[in-house]
Amino acid sequence: MKASLRLAGGLLLAGLIWEGAVVVFGIRQSTLPRLTEVLAAIAATPGAYWSGFLRTAIETLIGFAAGTVVGVANGLIFFRAPILRDMLLPIFVVSQTIPVIAFGALVVMWFGNTLMAKAVIAFYLTFFPVTVNTLLGLHSVDPRQVALLRSFGATGRQILFRLQLPMALPQIFVALRLGASLSLVGAIVGEWFGDTTGIGVLLLQAMYNENVIAVWAAILCAAVLGTGFYALVALAERRIVFWGAEQ
Amino acid sequence: MNRRHLLTGLGAALALPAIPRAGAQTLTRATLRLKWLTQTQFAGFYVAVQKGYYREAGIDLTINPGGPNLLTENLVASGADTFGLSGGTDSVFAARERSLPIVCTGVMHQQTPFVFVARADGPIRTLADFRGKTITTWFTGANFVLLGMLAEAGLRPTDFTMQPQQVSVTPFVDGQIDVVTATRYNEFYTLMTRMGRDKLRVFVPDDHGITFPRDTVIVSEQTARDKPDMVKGFMQASIRGWRDALRDQKLGVDTVMAVAPTLARPHQEFMLEEAGKLMVAGPAATNGLFWVDMPTIQKAHDFFLRNGVIKAPLDLAAAYKPDVLAGIPLADRMA
Amino acid sequence: MTRHRGTLRGILGGVLLLTVWEAVARGFSLPAYTLPAVSDILAAAWQHRAVLAAAGWITAQEALAGYAIGTIVGIGLAGLLVVAPLLRGPVLPTAMAINSVPVVAWSPLVLLWLGVGMGSKIAMVALAVGFTVFLSALAGFDRVDRRSVDLMRSFGAGPAGVFWRLRLPAALPLIAAGMRVATVRSLIVAIVTEMLGAYGGLGWVIYQSVTLIDFVQVWSAILVASAISLAFFGLVGAIERRVIFWR
Numbered sequence: 001m002k003a004s005l006r007l008a009g010g011l012l013l014a015g016l017i018w019e020g021a022v023v024v025f026g027i028r029q030s031t032l033p034r035l036t037e038v039l040a041a042i043a044a045t046p047g048a049y050w051s052g053f054l055r056t057a058i059e060t061l062i063g064f065a066a067g068t069v070v071g072v073a074n075g076l077i078f079f080r081a082p083i084l085r086d087m088l089l090p091i092f093v094v095s096q097t098i099p100v101i102a103f104g105a106l107v108v109m110w111f112g113n114t115l116m117a118k119a120v121i122a123f124y125l126t127f128f129p130v131t132v133n134t135l136l137g138l139h140s141v142d143p144r145q146v147a148l149l150r151s152f153g154a155t156g157r158q159i160l161f162r163l164q165l166p167m168a169l170p171q172i173f174v175a176l177r178l179g180a181s182l183s184l185v186g187a188i189v190g191e192w193f194g195d196t197t198g199i200g201v202l203l204l205q206a207m208y209n210e211n212v213i214a215v216w217a218a219i220l221c222a223a224v225l226g227t228g229f230y231a232l233v234a235l236a237e238r239r240i241v242f243w244g245a246e247q
Numbered sequence: 248m249n250r251r252h253l254l255t256g257l258g259a260a261l262a263l264p265a266i267p268r269a270g271a272q273t274l275t276r277a278t279l280r281l282k283w284l285t286q287t288q289f290a291g292f293y294v295a296v297q298k299g300y301y302r303e304a305g306i307d308l309t310i311n312p313g314g315p316n317l318l319t320e321n322l323v324a325s326g327a328d329t330f331g332l333s334g335g336t337d338s339v340f341a342a343r344e345r346s347l348p349i350v351c352t353g354v355m356h357q358q359t360p361f362v363f364v365a366r367a368d369g370p371i372r373t374l375a376d377f378r379g380k381t382i383t384t385w386f387t388g389a390n391f392v393l394l395g396m397l398a399e400a401g402l403r404p405t406d407f408t409m410q411p412q413q414v415s416v417t418p419f420v421d422g423q424i425d426v427v428t429a430t431r432y433n434e435f436y437t438l439m440t441r442m443g444r445d446k447l448r449v450f451v452p453d454d455h456g457i458t459f460p461r462d463t464v465i466v467s468e469q470t471a472r473d474k475p476d477m478v479k480g481f482m483q484a485s486i487r488g489w490r491d492a493l494r495d496q497k498l499g500v501d502t503v504m505a506v507a508p509t510l511a512r513p514h515q516e517f518m519l520e521e522a523g524k525l526m527v528a529g530p531a532a533t534n535g536l537f538w539v540d541m542p543t544i545q546k547a548h549d550f551f552l553r554n555g556v557i558k559a560p561l562d563l564a565a566a567y568k569p570d571v572l573a574g575i576p577l578a579d580r581m582a
Numbered sequence: 583m584t585r586h587r588g589t590l591r592g593i594l595g596g597v598l599l600l601t602v603w604e605a606v607a608r609g610f611s612l613p614a615y616t617l618p619a620v621s622d623i624l625a626a627a628w629q630h631r632a633v634l635a636a637a638g639w640i641t642a643q644e645a646l647a648g649y650a651i652g653t654i655v656g657i658g659l660a661g662l663l664v665v666a667p668l669l670r671g672p673v674l675p676t677a678m679a680i681n682s683v684p685v686v687a688w689s690p691l692v693l694l695w696l697g698v699g700m701g702s703k704i705a706m707v708a709l710a711v712g713f714t715v716f717l718s719a720l721a722g723f724d725r726v727d728r729r730s731v732d733l734m735r736s737f738g739a740g741p742a743g744v745f746w747r748l749r750l751p752a753a754l755p756l757i758a759a760g761m762r763v764a765t766v767r768s769l770i771v772a773i774v775t776e777m778l779g780a781y782g783g784l785g786w787v788i789y790q791s792v793t794l795i796d797f798v799q800v801w802s803a804i805l806v807a808s809a810i811s812l813a814f815f816g817l818v819g820a821i822e823r824r825v826i827f828w829r
Contacts, residue, residue, distance in 0.1 A: 010675060030417065030694065045508040086588040087595030094596075097811035098804055099770045101777060102788045104316040109327045109616065113278075113311050129763050136759055174721045174756065178714060178763070185684035189774075192314045194280065202509055204314060205284050207690040210415055210437050214509055219687050226682025316777065316792050321615045334793075341795045347615065387793040410698075410781060411790075417694055 030212050038216045049202065053221050056199040059115055059187035060229065063122020067179055071127040072172065075134020076160075085135070096128045100186070104193040118190030118198070122183040129182070133175035137168025173237040180233045184226050199225070274307040275477055280328035282462065283313045285507040287492075287519035288432060289332065290499035295488025297502050304480030323465050324349050330481055335360075335461025336547050337388035337556075343566045344557050350471050352571045353464035353482055353537035354544075356522070357529035360461050361389050361430045363396075363450040364419070364438060371425060374400035374450065380425035383412035388459065389428050391556050396455045398554075416441075432521035436514055458529075459547050464537065471568060483575055486536050493523045493582055527582045535580025539569035614797045627802035633787065638806045640783040641776065644700050645768040645814070648707020652768070653761060655708065656715030664723040664749060665741055681713040689775050698779040703772045710771040711764040718760025722753025758822040765814045769807055 018035045021027065029037075042049050074092075078085035100107065100121050111117035141164050149159050191200025199221050206214030281289050292310055295301055301308040311328060313319060319331035320342035332355070333339065339351050363382070365371035371380060377397055384390050394404060412427065416434050419427035420441050429435040438447055452459065464485070466478055492499030500515050530540040544567055551557045572580060600620050606612070607619035614622070627634060659677070663670050689706060696702040726749050734744050776785025784803050791799035 014676075014679075041509075048508040082588075083591060086591035087598075090592040091595055091599055093766070093815060094808050094812065096766045097769060097808040097815075099773045099777075099785070099788075099807070101316055101774050102792075102800060102804055104314065105318055105321045105325075105327075105615070105792075108317065108322060109325050112327070113309075132763065133759060136755070140755065170721070170725060171756070171759075174718060174759075177717060177721075181681060181684070181713075184682075185686060188684050189686055192316075194311045194314050194317055196285070196312060196506065201284070201312075203687055203690075205286075205507060205509060208284065209511065209514065210417070211511060212691075212694075215690055217509075219683050219691075222683045222687050223679050226684070227679055230678060230682055316789065318792055318795060320795060321797075324613070325616055338793075338795070345614075345795050347613075347795065386790055411779075411786065415690075415694060415779070418698070423697075 033213045033216055037213050038220060041213045041217045042220070049217065049221055052197050052199050052202050052218075053225060055115070055197045056184070056187050056191065056222075057225055057229075059118040059190065059198070060122055060183045060225070062115075062119035063124075063186055064126055064179055064183040064229075066119065066123040067126025067183060068130055068176060070123070071130025071175070071179075072134050074127065074131040075138060075168075075172075078131070078135050079138040079164075089131075092128055092131065095124075100124065101189055101192065107190070108193050113194060117193070118187045118195070121190040122186030125182040125186040126179040129175040129178050130172065133171045134168055137171030138164050140171065141167045169241050173233070173241060176233050177230060177237070180230045181226060184222065184229065188222065274302060274305055275474070276307045276309075277301075277329035277477065277481070278309045278311050279330040279332065279481075280311045280317075280319050280322050281313045282319050282332050282334055285310075285312050285503060286433075286510060287500055287503045287515040288462075288522050290492040290503050290519050290522075291489025292332075292485060293488070293502045293506060294492045294499055295484045298488065298491065300484035300487045301481070304477075304484040306477060306480055306484065308481075308484075320347050320349055320465065323467055326467065326469075329466065329470060331465045333463050333465050334387060335463055336459055336544050337391070337461075337551070339463050339465065339566060340548065340551060340557050340561060343561050344559075348468040349465045350468055350565070351463045351465050351539065351567045352471070352478055353485070354460045354539050355462035355464070355537060356525040357460055357527075357531045357538070357540065357543075358525050359392065359452040359457065359459045360432065360522075360525050361385075361392075361428055362435065362452070363393060363426050364429050364435070365426045365448045365450070366422075367446050367448045369425065369448070371448065374455070375402070377426065378402055378406045381408045381410065381423075382426040382428075383410045383418065383424050384428040386411050391551065391554055392452050392457055392459055393428070395457055395550055395554055396450070396452060399455060431525065432518040435521075436517045457547075457550060458543050460540065460543055471571075475571070479571055479574055482537060482571055483579065486575070486580055489526065489536055490582060492519065493526070496520060496523070531582070535572070535577055536582050537572060537580070539567050539572065541567065541569060615795075618798045618801055622798050623801040623805055626798040627805050630799065630802065634784075634803060634806045637782060637784045637787045637803065638810055640700070641703075641769065641772050641785065641807070642810050642814075644703035644772040644776075644783065645707055645810075647700075648704040648709075648772065649711050649764065649768040649814075651704065652708040652711030652713075652764065653715050656712040656760075657719045657757060659712075660716050660719035660723055661745065661750075663720065665745055677713070677716065680709075681717075685710045685771055686774060689778050693775070693779045698781060703775045703780070703783070706775045707768045707771050710767050714764040714767060715757065715760045718756045718763075719753055722756030723749045725756070726752045754825065758818075758825070762815060762818050762822065765818050766811050769811045769814065773807055 015035050022032055022034045078089060107117055107121065111120055145163060146159055149163055154162070188198070188200035188203065191198035192204055195201050199218055202221070203215065203218040206218055279292060281292075289310075296308055296310060319328070319333035320338060322328045323331040323333070324342070324347040331349070335356070336354070339349070342349055363384070370376060374397060377400070382393065384393050390409060393409070397407070410424070416427050416429065416437055418424050420438070427434070427438070429438055464482070471478055492502070496516065496519050499519050500512065503515060504510060504512060526536060530543065531538050534540070541563065544563060548557070548561060548563060552560060603617075604620045607617050659673070663673060685706060688709065692702045692705050696705055730748055731744055734748055739747065772783065773785035773788065776783040777789045780786040784807050787803045788800050791797070791803065
């Protein structure tokens, strides 16, 4: 309760600083519009922003979930089978060097104008950091502890679930927090390839119409979605990795 | 009300919209890929969808917007989209030169839709004054039009600086560059609202003998060959939609704004009005909307050939199909 | 010896992928706008090597400059928050809010503010890299065991001592992982920003090639981008191994 009050207070303060700075320093609208102008723009067509928000949120969530599952699975497989890691990890790395935006047409050709096409891009950006960090986390487990458990007769599965995965979780969560932002990027960029709803569409329309207020309105939506999602992941981290980071 | 009644009611509610759907089983599904984001530049297509003109022509049409780095020719050639509204005669040339199997069945803008803009109070009064100046333009065809115009004014490419123009006209508004490229219906509006019409000096390609019809309707060669009736029906319905949108521009703007509510209405009104002017200009005045004017296209083709933009002559008769429109009575094509 | 084998396997995996790609493109005689053959891409890359090298050089400069700035600011900021925990309250939420907006959403504004030149690309790269490294570094600094901190304190170590002796060494693997992930991101962000507005660079070549319907050229530009990314990734990886070796 107290925390949410503090949060509300902080937001109010940030808003006041924004509004005040623009008025006091006489900042041009094309550089930074007043917050109230941005909010008024959202209030003028709330339906458009809400449906865009929802649509992008769904794409992000699907892509993030798929990216997490596949990423952790990849990490486990690579940990167990170094030959696959050696063969595939370089290819994964290469795949991550490709800017998806260059292949907008290919994405549309392969996945059509569907929600899935955006989720696929969100997935594509998320799975790699999760893979790498899962692998790193698994490798960071002290081999002596593994040997100890083994000497007690623990099976490979037990060692994995009781020792290695828990030890890797903090590392995995670092990637998940990154992935939370990346999957949103993926969804938004995906919407640039000829979609009709979404924050990405709003952003693009605003950008090319040079409507700075609408750009900020879309950025605000993205910020709310991004912060909310990030907070969820961080909350999950605190709940799950309670033994981890200590403050 | 017991559960059975509820179910019956639900069934009836579901059956109702199913009635037209049952009759619509003869509809052919098709998509139209626009060249850019939803805006009134494409109002007529949205009106035709809303009024059911495509359905009457037997087409269940979905409109897909375009975006940066999406090329309509590419998506139509690969079959991802049925119809396309693509860049213009120039992009059709480029696609045909690279053997993309697409044909053009209609042209929306009969005049070059873009102009080159300088400051009215600046040093640029004629094309010859472009010497030593910095110009931004789109490297998608407009650059060649500009090069051609300036060549005829006696300027060589080394006499001025030409830079790519993307996203924003702000560098021009801020005085960082001397000449900017603007479509009559879009960037020009931004320039007008930010600087004032009387502050702008406009150079029109058509005044210098260069006309590039743009916003071309394309289909794949296969569709044109196998489904000529659908292509004809599409053109007919599109013309009907555009007629309504041009006659009742409020309807046109309303229909588009319903799809993209965050757009700025005054800008969209201006856009529809200006795009409409381009659509009824020149040969369209006597031949109707979407007219494919072969002499103009031939001239544009020869201009590109002369400037080395296309390496070898193209078979224009294979690339442009005015006969689809010719099959529709002239009275039905007039705006 | 094992590293040697890993490299061999990596090469094997790559060759396998390229062979399948070439076979699919040739076997189904796919048009260039769907998937050009590898050999065609290589030939085009060789043919346009001068243009691509010049463009690659521009993009690499932007990416490197942004990467350097982003890394320094990211680690510095995380270190600051650890040494001065009072700053966490205001700084962390602000940083999160900025970061939760997808990098690409800032690009229209950054282009408006900093122009179409290299400055806007460097700023965008620094933003993207900075947050990646910042998050990794913060997580790394935080994962030190409270008891170790107390122990060092009891021996009379100040906050700076704890930071240098304990937190930094403990954070290094995570920072290194973040820095490695960030290498790839730096190139992509530079390219994406170039595609929206630039005077040169690989993103500009890609944009240009798409509009001129030259898909083989798009792929060859991507090839160069990937090569630069990989070299960068490898370089940072090599430095990381050396640092860990020293430890």
